[in-house]
Structures are given as structure tokens and as C-alpha cells.
Amino acid sequence: MINFEYTRVNSAKAAVAAKSKNVAAQFIAGGTNLVDLMKKGVTAPQRLIDINALPLKDISSDAKGLSIGTLVPNSVAAENKLVLEKYPLLAMALNAGASAQLRNMATVGGNIMQRTRCPYFYDITMPCNKRIPQSGCGAMEGYNRMHAIFGASDKCIAVHPSDMCVALAALNATVVISGTKGEKKIPFANFHRLPGDTPELDNNLQTGELITAVHIPANRFNRSYYLKVRDRLSYAFALVSVAVALEVTDGSIRSASIAMGGVAHKPWRLTEVEKYLIGKSITANVFKEAAEIGMKNAKTYQHNQFKVKMGKSAIVEALTKATS
Amino acid sequence: MDKNNLSETFFADDDRVDGLAKVTGKAKFTAEFKPAGLTHAVFVCSTIAKGAIKHMNIYEAKNAPGVIDIIYYLNCPAVPGYKPVDRIANPNARDFTGLKVFHNNMVVSNGQPIALVIADTYERAVHAASLVKVEYIKEKSETDFDKNKFNDKLLKPRPEYVRNQKDAWKNAEVFLEEEYTMPVETHNPMEMHATIAVWEGGKLTVYDKSQGPKNVQGELGRIFAIDEKNVQVITEFVGGAFGSSLRSWPHVHAAVIATKKLNRPVKVTLNREQMFTMVGYRPQCWQKIGIGASKDGKLTGIAHHAVSNTSSYEDFTEGISSVSQYLYDCPNVFTTYKILPLDINTPTWMRGPGPGTGCFALESALDELSYKLNIDPIELRLINNAEVHPQSKLPWTTKFLKECYALGKEKIGWHKRPTTPGSLKEDGMLVGYGMAVGVFGAGRNPATAKGILKNDGTLLLQSAVSDMGPGTSTAMVKIGSEQMGLEEKKVRFELGDTDFPTGPTQGGSGSATAVGSAVIAVCDAIKLSLKEIAIESIAGFKNVKPENIKYEAGKLIAANNVSIHFMDLLKETGKPEVQVSKSSSSFAQRDKYATNSFSVHFVKLHVHPVTGVIKLKHMVSAADAGKIISEKTARSQMVGGAVGGIGMAMTEESLIDHRYGRYINSNFVDYHVPVHADVPPMDIVFPNQPDYIISPTGAKGIGEIALVGVAPAILNAVYNATGKRVRDLPVTPDKLI
């Protein structure tokens, strides 16, 4: 770990100004991901801009939906009454992530911005195009059990590790951002990127920009479920996960929103499945067909072939649980 | 620190004597000592698995702030014990076979320590270590066990064992042959390894995370040619070790090399990643079992073959297939064992070494056989219960295995087990029950203890053992208190210092019997001294023979009912204390008895029919461990072992990318030890039958049988729930969908 400067800022504006001045600066929130990456030598910011004093710790709702300030700890969001009432899917996903201790520290923005858990990204003696562009991909021909089955490129097959983001993607959230030019909003689906030729870029946040909140629009979903399949019952990243949000009336599905985790470089929306489900009734066969559609274009690697079957099972199970 | 007072304030009778110190941070673990002038050292480790260092550029690192020195092969002082021994002068001496740290430029494994950076702070040492640049001459490395496990060019066979016919199982009425595999399981105790070495005035003091301070003292004396008298090793508290501290690893030597070179105290600490490449692990293992029985379940033959890995520079073996020689009564047994050298560091003993691996295969195979025979798995084991040791035909000192079946069966609700796999559901989940047996050697090692009985009514006991967690101090306090008729809070046990009388290395579940026997010998000797003092100086005892004086609850009582408490005796005779050292010998009746501890583990679990996720619901472990000296620590031992078994069965697996020969999950995020959510409610039951043949303590040892057999019990329950037989550990959800 190299020496670094540390500053604490008190406003979003000051945070943005400080970061814009120095490309080698990084925001630090809970620090649960960034500090590990610094210790491992994966990243070496010259300056840490501590944003914990910013007044971005509120959860508020109005007719349009719910806003969660970026500094709301994951554990607080998961227990918030408004979240539990209106977006239980998000609470489920949050509680499926990490451990109680980590959730107490982890923030909304930090969770969105957390980096992949690919072991080749973490070990600086290994090749990794995400860490060092053009150095090669260690995972492609290496150990790739945890890796992507959708949207990967020949440069990178890493997955985004978040649970929270999968629920937010299914809930059509937007990321609220402060930059030098003022505030802007990016829909969740457009926030994270696929690796393509530039796997070093996880998302579309620009230098200097600060996430201030996420906004979840009001919706008509009355059934939801977050299913996470993992190697141990807590404190493990998803092998696959499924976030299901459905609007069901009189036993038939009016609208559906489904996203998967552990399968792609970003939360993976199953748009074709969503279309298929509209107007369908709740039957085992419908769910089975949905799972087939959802996994149709999966591309697997040596160690993650199981994800196709597991993905299908998980889709069926999440739909079943949501509707039972 | 006055532990007695602490226990008086907070502790119930059965609690650990050092529990409060441990949970309040008062207990000092190795890395927490701060001798004056302490320097901090960290390793630079190799990033190739095989080859040589062509060039190491230490310039930038050497000039980094706070750096005191960098030791590597070009400037490392010669270590006398690394030279081959002179067998003519010293016929019993053995060459040092471990990694000779910084001894030359050869690289034999990825993650091998190749330089030590010593700085004024830990952080500066870490940073400077990252600045060392190494150029290698790479050679092709081989770390792939699966690819080479039948490679006769590489394999080193160990002696075969044949009892009657090799292949009898093939002619049985009912038989099967299956392969069972398990991955490398890495030592991951909570406390990471550390050593502080202080070289001062020709004396070496070493604070070390060790299971055997005496062993470290002897080894360092030999390796560095220092008279043992001038080597002191201190290990008061150990934060778990499980076998990883049974020998001194490179960091211990490196600390000594550095303190001798710099004449300053040096602390070497390992990080979690370095734990994967430096302190041993349970080796990867392939096993094949052929087993046959008559239709009514009598075993007719077992063939058990095992291959496990070792390093390229040392042969590590453990008794894997040998469990099949004695666990059941079977006329024909054939076992083989081969080791496969790979370009990784040397494995070592890990809780339940040998039988832990062997029972996974044997107990799985027996379960498979029970379904083929359509005989209840417990019944099958009872049919084949070995009344005497099947090889030696010797009786066991004690064997209460049958009692364990009965106790455990009742507690788990075995009668609810479905006889057809996959046929029982509860809340939409598949339900399975499974059981398996564990076994480990028992016995008694020599040990010495010292006792000081004071006229204030307290007893101080000392022995140079260490306590990696089983609660040795607690057990010894209990034994001392029982022997001397003193309240437990009046008894103290001190350990973890080579200045105390020689104690054994803590391993193989042997501490309680060995040290306990010495404590009993000490207490007997103290009682005799007291009697002699009384005879000499107290009127009513004159001319009474010692054997006619009773000792009860601190009082000496002569036949004429004259009595005196030892406190009064010592005060009246002007003696502040009685001090005795006594040794107890090793178990001497190996030609008359077989000695083992046994356990039976029972599991009830749920398997999600769609996602394959397992949820353990209830576990019961029944252990024939002889007399239970301290109920609470015994139970904790059993629970801890079961958790280790859950890890073996369901989560733990060290992964190597064979292109680089490098571990890729050497951290606590990716290497999965079980977490609380994985661990079900557990019941621990003991027949609690003393074994006074092995030792006067009555104990047989718990640490290993707590784990041995747990993994197959879980796998057997998974089969019972799903009808899927997983023979490749760990059983992660992907293997069940």
C-alpha cells in the first residue's frame, strides 16, 4: 500500500470539486471494498475523499417513489419501514448480501460501485484486462466457476457481485448523480456496462461524478422474491440469483420484471421472459417455459456450465416463491 | 494476572479458566508481545511454482522509509542445521527436510518465502516488500493432482497391507467399488501464525504460535546450533491451530535468522494468503474402495486404495487407507497408499489426520453397501462390530462404540429416517438422515509436571505444553482440584513456557491423558510428602505409616482419627510450600491392548429439491472418549470438530490454477469455512466411561474423533434425502442439481 492523502468533505459539491481536480483520487464510503483493493495493490489512489460526512443519509418517499441517500448503510435500508412495505424485494436482496457486519458499513453508492470478485482481478500477479488493460484474461482459460454466462466478451468474463443491484435493476431504479455540470439521472439498466473491449470500465459514471442517491419509482408489483443460490448459507457471493417482481391480478400476470445476478458483468434483466410472462397464468409450465427462455443464450466456460441448469431452477423457484 | 480472581467473579464452575481473559483481550497471543526495540518483518513470496530466482532487485525496497534490512539468498547467514548431518559422528541425527528458507535461489512452490523485509513498522515492511522485484528462470511446474494421481513415474508407493485375500470382496454376494475424492483443505485457524525472536547475550527467546513449545525449543537448538538451555519458547495462548503448529515452519526460522543477524527483536507475521502456502494443509486425496458382504450383511472383504499429495521436497504421509484394517471385523483386507509429489508446499496433519480422510471413503462405501443389502446402516455396522482388534486380535482397553450408536440414534430420531432415498419431504424440502463412524488412536505420551502446594491453600501446576483451544488448562485445573480436594479456584495451571517441566506436543488428542497423568503423579507425590512431614513433626502422626494416613479434602487423617489440614501442617512446621516435579511415562501395554477413541455422528438435513442448497437441521455426535474431565470444554471440542467436518463435507476447497501453480482462493471470502448459518443445533452425548488402562485420568482423547466421520455422515444424509451419491467433496449446490 502506498502513502495517500486523505480529505473529508462536507458537501456533494465539495466532493465533486475535490475529485475532479485529481484523477487519482477516489471517494471512500464504508471502505469495505476499497480498502481491501488498496491492501491487495489492485488500486492505489493518491487521495481518498471521505464522503461519510455528506448529508445523504435519508430515505424519503413521495408519490413518484422512494429515494435512498447514498450513505444509508445497507443494513439500515434493509430494515427501513418504507422499504419493507413498498419494496420488500430490495430488503430481501440487501439481507442476502455479505454479512451483518459488512452490511452495517456498506453504503448504497459503494455497493453499486463495488468491483468484481474475479480472483484474477484480485491477484496482481495474474493477468487481468480489467485491472491492467491488454494484460490478458486469467479467467477465460482458468478457474471460471463464478463467471459470466451472459454478455461476456473475449476480454473479460467477470460478473458484478452485488445482490442489491439485482433488485434495483428489477425495480427500474435510477441512479442519481452529482457532477460538475449539476445533477443527472441514469436508469439502472444503463448504469453498469458490459465488458466489451473496455472491461476496465465497470459503469458509465464519469470522472468527478458522485452518486448521491438511488430512486425507485412507484410500481404496481404486488408479488416479489429474491432468491440467491450460494455455496454457504451466508457470507458468500451468488452462484446465481434472481430478483422477481410481478403484478398479478386474478391469477394472471399483468407485468413482470426479472433480473439475475452472478451471471453477467451487470445485473442481467430477462426482458424476453418479462414479455413472455405478460398475460400468462401462474402455472408450473409457464414458469418452466420462462426459465427456458431466460437461459436461451447462455454461453458457458469450463467450470460454470452448471449455471445454466441452476439458472433455470432458480428462475422457476423465484417465480414460484413470489406467487405462492 | 490473577485468573483465580477473575473466575471467582464471573465464571460458573464449568467455564474455561482462561475464558474471560480470552474474550476480554487480556490473553496475549504471540503477535501481541512487544519486546523493547521490536522490528517488523514480512515475507516476499515467489510468484512462480518452480524454477530459480535469476535476479532480485532490492534497491528500491532497501531505500524505502523505515527499512532496516532485507534478507534473501544472497545475504542470508548460513544456518548450521541446514547442512546434511554427519552420520558418523551423530548416528541418530536426521537431515532437516523442511524448506530451507533463503538457503538458495531455488523456487519449489508458488508463495514460497524468498525474502524477508524488516522495517520499523509493519506497514512500512509491507510496502517495502511490494517494491522487491524478482526475475525468475521458470520451469514447468506440476500441481495438478487429478491429472497425475495414476502417474506411476511420479507416485511413491508405501508398503501394502494384505490380510488373507486381496480380492475377496469381488467374490462377495453383494459388493461395490467406488472412488472418493477430496480437495486440499487449508489450515485456517482464526489466529494467523506469528513468531517473535529475540537474540540477546547468547540467549534466544522465541514467542511462537506453537502446539509444542518443547519441540520448537529442540528444533531451534539443533538448527541454529544453540544449546537448548539457551533457547526459551513461550506460547501461552494459541488462537486455534488444528495441526498447523505441530512443526516449525519457515517463518519461525526466518525470525531467528533475522534476530541473529540484526541483534534486534524481530516479529514475523503471516497474512491469510501466506497461510495457504506456508503452514500446511490436509492433502488432496483420491481413494477407491471395493467392499463386499454376504446377503446377511457380514463383511467378507475390503480393498482400500489411497493416493494423496506431498511436496517435491518432503514425503508427507498419514494413515488414510489403514482405517479399513481395523474399524470393522472383516477377514480379508487389502490396503495400499501412494503419495504424489507436486510443486506445492508440504502438507501436514490437520484435525483427524488420516482417519479423517479414510473414514470419508470407508463410511461412505459402507452406507452405499447398506442400501444394496437393504440393511439399516447402523445394523450393518453392528453386524460387523470388531470385538477385538481385527489385525492384532488384542482387546481394546475400552470400547463403547455400541453405546454411541444407541445414544445417538435416539437423539436424532433415527426411526424417522426414510428407507427409500428421496421419499421424505418437509416444508417442500427433501429430508435425509445419515450417520457415520469416526475413529482415532488413543494412548499416552510421557509428560512431566511440577506442583507447588502452598500453605495459603493454593496449588500451582506447571508444564511446558500449549493449549491451542481444547481447554488444557481447564482440564488440568479440574484434575488437580479433584486430586487434592481443593476448590477449582484454588488451583492454577501454567503452561506455554519451555522453562516449565517438559510436556508433550499437543496433537493427536493426547494432552489430557499425558499431562493429566503427570498431574496425578504430582498430586500423589505431594500427598506423600505431606504425610512424611506429618509423621516427622506432628505428635498424633508419629510412627504411623504413610499408607495408613488418609488424605481427604485437604486433610491428613491418621487411623486414630487425628487429623490436620495441610495448610495448618505447613504453617505449624514453618514450611511455605511443598514442591514436587513428577513424570508419567508413555503407555506401556501396547502388546496387550488396542487403544482407540470412537465416535458416531448423526445428521438430519434438508436439501432444496430445485436449487440443491443443503440446510443442516440437526446434528448429534456421540463420542467414546473415555472419562469426560470437563463437560463444557469436551462439548466445545465436539462442536468445533463437527463444524470442521461440515467444512470438509460442504464448503472447504483450496483451488490452484495449474497454469501458475498458484492458489486462487487464498482468502476468507473465497475459501469457505462454515459460518453460523451453516451450523445446525447440535447435541453432544458421551457414554462417559473411564479408561483407566490407558491412564489414571480415565480419558481417551476427543479432538480428532470430533471431526472424523462427520463428513461422510453428511454425505450419507444427502444421499438419503436425494438419492444422489456425491463422492467428490465438497458437496456444493451445483453437484445436487
Ligand SMILES: Cc1cc2nc3c(=O)[nH]c(=O)nc-3n(C[C@H](O)[C@H](O)[C@H](O)COP(=O)(O)OP(=O)(O)OC[C@H]3O[C@@H](n4cnc5c(N)ncnc54)[C@H](O)[C@@H]3O)c2cc1C
Ligand atoms: C467478505 C465480503 C463479502 C461480501 N459479500 C457480498 C455479497 O454477498 N453480496 C453483495 O452484494 N456484496 C457483498 N460484498 C460487497 C459489499 O456489499 C461492498 O463491499 C459494499 O457494498 C461496498 O460499500 P462501501 O460503502 O463499503 O464502499 P467503499 O469500499 O467505500 O467504496 C467502494 C467503491 O465505491 C466508490 N464509491 C463509494 N461511494 C460512492 C459514491 N457515492 N459515488 C461514487 N462512488 C462511490 C468508491 O470510490 C469505491 O471505488 C461483500 C464484501 C466483502 C468484503
